[in-house]
Amino acid sequence: MIRGVNGLDVHILEAGYESPARPLALLLHGFPDLAYGWRHLIPILADAGYHVVAPDQRGFGRTTGWVNDYDAPLAPFSLLNMTRDALALVLALGYRRTAILLGHDLGSPVAAYCALARPDVFPSVVLMSAPFPGPPTFPFNIGESGGLPVQPNTGNQKLAAALAALDPPRMYYQQYLSSREANYDMWHPPQGLHAFLRAFFYVKSADWPGNKPHPLKALTAAELAQMPTYYVMDLGKTMPQTVAPFLPSGAEVTACKWLTEPELGVYTEEYRRTGFQGALQAYRVLSDLALNAELRLFSGKTIDVPSLFIGGKSDWGTYSAPGSLDLMRTKAATRMESIELIDGAGHWIQQEQPARLSELLVAFIKEVGGANRTSG
Known part of the structure; x- marks a missing residue:
């Protein structure tokens, strides 16, 4: 348990912590998963030389400090605050940056905003199952037309x-x-x-x-x-x-x-x-107009660190938001190294095919130089 992380006491699973010089691999799960969902991948990455940390995200499992009530304020669960959760956890663990940040399902947009907002701390990112289409944008060049800004998500x-x-x-x-x-x-x-x-x-x-x-x-x-x-x-x-x-x-x-x-x-x-x-x-945050509007702080900003998208060939998640995959590939992520769809995997890639997933991750980290990034 890591205490005092952006108001949370965060329950983590970890391996490879024996040496403080090991680069950090941070794994963010989705719904209805837990840190436990990374159980097959954690020891493989640790054997490859990384300090691997998987937290129960805010609202999940044994992490505490959040209010378990439908009527509780949604702001603590916003994408930007969950991005702060990840940043605070990295610092609480004694690191200045990660070697790799990996987000699956609902963890994917959190990881995307981490790389978007703090590329100094998250110098590479892997998104799984949920493509990132980019942040909501402000209308452009409406001064002449007198057009009114449209709230994001009104469709x-x-x-x-x-x-x-x-x-x-x-x-x-x-x-x-x-x-x-x-x-x-x-x-x-x-x-x-x-x-x-x-x-x-x-x-x-x-x-x-x-x-x-x-x-x-x-x-x-x-x-x-x-x-x-x-x-x-x-x-x-x-x-x-x-x-x-x-x-x-x-x-x-x-x-x-x-x-x-x-x-x-x-x-x-x-x-x-x-x-x-x-x-x-x-999920309620995704349809909240105010919390989506605050993401316009990043209007027009792109993920400019090396990135990788991994899906399962049997996972509809890759296509469940039509157009998102193409937007990610052509616009939202300027250094998208590859889009990989793994045979024999549906939505639960890290559980169904951890060996193939680890091969892709280790090759990506080595290619982008993340293995040279250490703590302190």
Whole structure:
């Protein structure tokens, strides 16, 4: 536990801390993951010579100092404050910079803003599963036209209405996860918490044969409706109801070496203790106009440190925000070294294919010179 980190007491998993000269690898998880989700990757990177640190992010697991309440202020969970969490943790660990910063899922935008705001501390970044399209921008050259600035994210309501008008009616998963009901639904599912989490991890992995992702042409209801129901849900269904039909068989569970029953039990016990609300606050932040507007501080700014994007070939996350991958590649990240899609991986890349992931990471770090960056 690292105390006093931007108001948090941060629970971490770490390896390779024996030598203070080791460069720091910081790993930021997503939803509904924990620091524990990096368990397969941590020892591999430590064996490669890094001090590897994976925190339970704000709202998750055994990290404390945040308010576990739907009605709590959202500002502490904003992308900029979670960026401050990462910066404060690096300094609390006795480092001036990281050798590598890795963010998965909801950890990806946090990592992106770390590299955007503090390239001196985060001189390289790897984004996983969630492409970064760049910060919201201020309107340009409106002085002559007299046009009024448009609030970022105002298209969400129109998109929700268009999805609801489909036959059958649909709803984007982020809208559901932002609702007041989502925490209770997932904390107390009719099939039991363990079975819910098993189905959720399974259906978003390469193990489920229904995952055949491909780019979507536009951010429209018709295009989004091509995604599986765990991304674009049937309107009126809860997430536990959505994934229940995909619960793997006993034989499939036994065959799952990347998430054994005892390992899944760690997730079950942690979420049984905390519920999901802290983890869900980040989804509410994504649709909060004021918290998105503050990101305009970085309007027009790009990620200018060496960067890498890694997805799973069976992960819809790469394409779930149509256009984001192309924006990241052509505009938002000026030194994007490569976009890698890993065979045999769905959304949970670091659990499903840790060996291949570590190969890509170590090669990237060596290429950009991060291995020469030390503490102090």
